[in-house]
Amino acid sequence: MEFHLWKQDKDIGARLGEIWTSHGVVQTPVFMPVGTRGTVKGLTPEDLHSLGAEILLANTYHLWLRPGADLVRAMGGLRRFMHWDGPLLTDSGGYQVFSLAPTREIGEDGVVFQSHLDGSRHFLTPEGVIRIQEALGADIIMCLDECTPYPAGRDYVQASMERTLRWARRCKQAHTGNEQALFGIVQGGMYEELRRACVEGLVEMDFAGYALGGLSVGEPKEAMMEVARGALPQLPNDKPRYVMGVGTPEDLVELVGSGADMFDCVLPTRNARNGMLFTSGGRIVIKNRQHRDEDMAIDEHCSCYTCRHYSRAYLRHLFMSKEILAYRLNTIHNLWYFLELMRQMRRAIAGGAYKEFRQHFYQQRRVQTGS
Amino acid sequence: MEFHLWKQDKDIGARLGEIWTSHGVVQTPVFMPVGTRGTVKGLTPEDLHSLGAEILLANTYHLWLRPGADLVRAMGGLRRFMHWDGPLLTDSGGYQVFSLAPTREIGEDGVVFQSHLDGSRHFLTPEGVIRIQEALGADIIMCLDECTPYPAGRDYVQASMERTLRWARRCKQAHTGNEQALFGIVQGGMYEELRRACVEGLVEMDFAGYALGGLSVGEPKEAMMEVARGALPQLPNDKPRYVMGVGTPEDLVELVGSGADMFDCVLPTRNARNGMLFTSGGRIVIKNRQHRDEDMAIDEHCSCYTCRHYSRAYLRHLFMSKEILAYRLNTIHNLWYFLELMRQMRRAIAGGAYKEFRQHFYQQRRVQTGS
Numbered sequence: 148m149e150f151h152l153w154k155q156d157k158d159i160g161a162r163l164g165e166i167w168t169s170h171g172v173v174q175t176p177v178f179m180p181v182g183t184r185g186t187v188k189g190l191t192p193e194d195l196h197s198l199g200a201e202i203l204l205a206n207t208y209h210l211w212l213r214p215g216a217d218l219v220r221a222m223g224g225l226r227r228f229m230h231w232d233g234p235l236l237t238d239s240g241g242y243q244v245f246s247l248a249p250t251r252e253i254g255e256d257g258v259v260f261q262s263h264l265d266g267s268r269h270f271l272t273p274e275g276v277i278r279i280q281e282a283l284g285a286d287i288i289m290c291l292d293e294c295t296p297y298p299a300g301r302d303y304v305q306a307s308m309e310r311t312l313r314w315a316r317r318c319k320q321a322h323t324g325n326e327q328a329l330f331g332i333v334q335g336g337m338y339e340e341l342r343r344a345c346v347e348g349l350v351e352m353d354f355a356g357y358a359l360g361g362l363s364v365g366e367p368k369e370a371m372m373e374v375a376r377g378a379l380p381q382l383p384n385d386k387p388r389y390v391m392g393v394g395t396p397e398d399l400v401e402l403v404g405s406g407a408d409m410f411d412c413v414l415p416t417r418n419a420r421n422g423m424l425f426t427s428g429g430r431i432v433i434k435n436r437q438h439r440d441e442d443m444a445i446d447e448h449c450s451c452y453t454c455r456h457y458s459r460a461y462l463r464h465l466f467m468s469k470e471i472l473a474y475r476l477n478t479i480h481n482l483w484y485f486l487e488l489m490r491q492m493r494r495a496i497a498g499g500a501y502k503e504f505r506q507h508f509y510q511q512r513r514v515q516t517g518s
Numbered sequence: 519m520e521f522h523l524w525k526q527d528k529d530i531g532a533r534l535g536e537i538w539t540s541h542g543v544v545q546t547p548v549f550m551p552v553g554t555r556g557t558v559k560g561l562t563p564e565d566l567h568s569l570g571a572e573i574l575l576a577n578t579y580h581l582w583l584r585p586g587a588d589l590v591r592a593m594g595g596l597r598r599f600m601h602w603d604g605p606l607l608t609d610s611g612g613y614q615v616f617s618l619a620p621t622r623e624i625g626e627d628g629v630v631f632q633s634h635l636d637g638s639r640h641f642l643t644p645e646g647v648i649r650i651q652e653a654l655g656a657d658i659i660m661c662l663d664e665c666t667p668y669p670a671g672r673d674y675v676q677a678s679m680e681r682t683l684r685w686a687r688r689c690k691q692a693h694t695g696n697e698q699a700l701f702g703i704v705q706g707g708m709y710e711e712l713r714r715a716c717v718e719g720l721v722e723m724d725f726a727g728y729a730l731g732g733l734s735v736g737e738p739k740e741a742m743m744e745v746a747r748g749a750l751p752q753l754p755n756d757k758p759r760y761v762m763g764v765g766t767p768e769d770l771v772e773l774v775g776s777g778a779d780m781f782d783c784v785l786p787t788r789n790a791r792n793g794m795l796f797t798s799g800g801r802i803v804i805k806n807r808q809h810r811d812e813d814m815a816i817d818e819h820c821s822c823y824t825c826r827h828y829s830r831a832y833l834r835h836l837f838m839s840k841e842i843l844a845y846r847l848n849t850i851h852n853l854w855y856f857l858e859l860m861r862q863m864r865r866a867i868a869g870g871a872y873k874e875f876r877q878h879f880y881q882q883r884r885v886q887t888g889s
Contacts, residue, residue: 189842214835230827456601464585471560
């Protein structure tokens with residue numbers, strides 16, 4: 148993997164770059180659609196290409212439990228298994244162990260947890276996580292970290308962050324392949340000095356990229372932004388900076404402005420399935436009765452497949468009838484919204500006009516919502 | 519609507535033709551995918567075009583109850599509402615009233631029934647059914663009939679069939695538009711002479727096409743075939759012959775051989791969602807453990823999108839994980855199987871080799887299942 152930084156805004160931190168993988172080029176800043184179990188729910192890889200998605204994220208935790216990493220390896224790796232020919236990133240499973248497993252016990256060696264599928268017990272170690280991700284075969288893989296809960300006291304967060312550093316070192320040592328790029332994950336909760344210490348520890352180990360973890364875990368938005376804005380400039384300039392599990396369109400606009408290059412979040416896809424759709428003027432809830440006979444697109448400014456061909460009235464009908472196509476068409480729209488937003492941001496950075504873009508982004512919402 | 523009969527097999531009844539509608543040409547014999555609520559579950563119209571679907575069926579009963587015929591009319595009709603630019607057929611809702619409504623009461627004027635959605639009471643008359651179908655705006659519409667249950671005594675079936683004839687006359691009178699072609703429906707249960715009487719009554723009224731109704735309602739397969747084989751040759755040669763709600767691949771091969779031109783059935787789409795997939799060698803159940811690590815297509819002889827790109831192992835993984843994409847990929851395969859089977863039959867009729875095709879069809883299954 149190579150990272151090329153083409154441009155950086157002088158006044159603010161916004162960066163324009165490219166990640167070169169052996170399976171294609173990813174233009175940054177980038178939003179990665181989440182394909183938890185080896186599928187972005189409801190969409191084919193061809194759909195994702197049409198939307199302009201250049202890299203997907205898949206979840207190691209889910210795929211390890213079912214269908215199993217050995218099976219995926221035997222099928223030629225996850226890319227071939229799921230028929231995705233572009234770049235791919237897998238997470239470490241750490242976050243899911245902390246958010247999904249019914250019980251877990253963390254030790255120095257790793258974490259014992261119960262499967263959310265059948266309650267069976269599993270043991271995840273830094274070395275194991277690397278082996279699993281090597282079996283899945285993504286282009287970018289992640290270190291095992293402890294995703295510190297919020298709120299948490301300083302002593303706990305410090306001990307946890309230091310263990311995350313030791314795990315990162317073990318991941319680095321266990322990772323012998325050259326094909327896959329390994330990223331380190333910055334923890335440290337809401338404590339600025341712990342985040343800084345974690346960054347320093349990771350940078351010393353020299354990873355291919357760096358991620359901010361432990362954000363969007365229940366903390367106030369301002370705290371999240373403060374931590375991210377504090378940590379991003381500390382990360383090496385010549386490596387991709389990935390803010391994990393974030394975020395809303397507003398979060399993306401702010402964090403790109405602070406120098407973030409990569410994002411993933413279930414927000415567009417999960418909200419689509421719940422009937423919550425993003426528009427340039429804000430969000431709409433498709434099941435609301437006001438949309439019953441609206442012969443207009445979700446967003447008049449949108450040129451996605453769904454907005455080009457279907458009315459709100461039809462989408463509401465599909466959603467009320469629990470038709471599968473509702474989830475697919477809504478997902479296409481929401482993902483297009485996120486990916487188009489990233490394209491707009493990249494164009495703005497390229498044109499040296501990120502500040503103006505940001506201003507316009509907020510203005511559009513104020514105008515259309517009348518607030 | 520015009521029907522052109524291009525060729526008819528000399529020895530057997532198999533026919534090759536075209537239905538010309540103002541929205542496109544339908545090559546017959548044809549299988550119509552079922553889009554109950556204005557969507558073939560999980561697929562876009564573009565998917566359906568790719569599969570080679572030339573005409574769809576939508577259910578009047580469902581669309582009338584939700585979102586309502588007036589709403590669909592206000593949205594420019596069902597074709598525009600659902601973004602389908604090809605020919606479309608709506609049924610009369612008669613079958614659904616008898617199969618889905620929790621309670622119903624049939625009178626001379628029409629049928630009172632409860633909605634399966636909310637228990638509300640509705641009244642469906644022959645005139646009402648025509649008005650609703652005119653609002654939906656399909657190219658081909660159907661008369662209201664009573665779908666006689668099986669088994670039923672001769673007296674009941676005769677009275678029911680005669681009412682179906684009177685309803686057909688009222689539908690014909692109520693239908694004033696020229697754009698839509700109205701088909702009559704033959705009832706008469708399993709009684710050959712009642713079917714014959716119904717055919718005679720309908721033909722006298724001169725419909726644009728004729729359908730066999732009341733089949734596949736629980737009767738033995740031989741009885742269904744006997745009734746269909748008896749009635750099909752009695753129908754006018756110069757009008758399309760439609761066997762409603764049928765059937766399995768074997769049914770289609772047999773009935774095309776007996777001169778049927780049109781079919782619809784939920785079998786390929788519903789079975790797809792249940793993980794039952796059609797192959798040239800018979801059926802497979804994708805959740806079976808034997809498919810867990812099979813790195814092969816559903817059907818090696820199939821060239822559908824699903825078979826070109828996905829292994830049984832991946833499809834089983836999606837199905838076990840209840841992933842939306844499972845239903846979509848399975849539906850694509852099963853519909854392709856049915857539509858490809860129709861293409862093969864049309865080629866065989868065109869080449870004057872339907873008997874040989876039929877023989878090969880059964881032979882292939884015997885070879886591949888080893889039976």
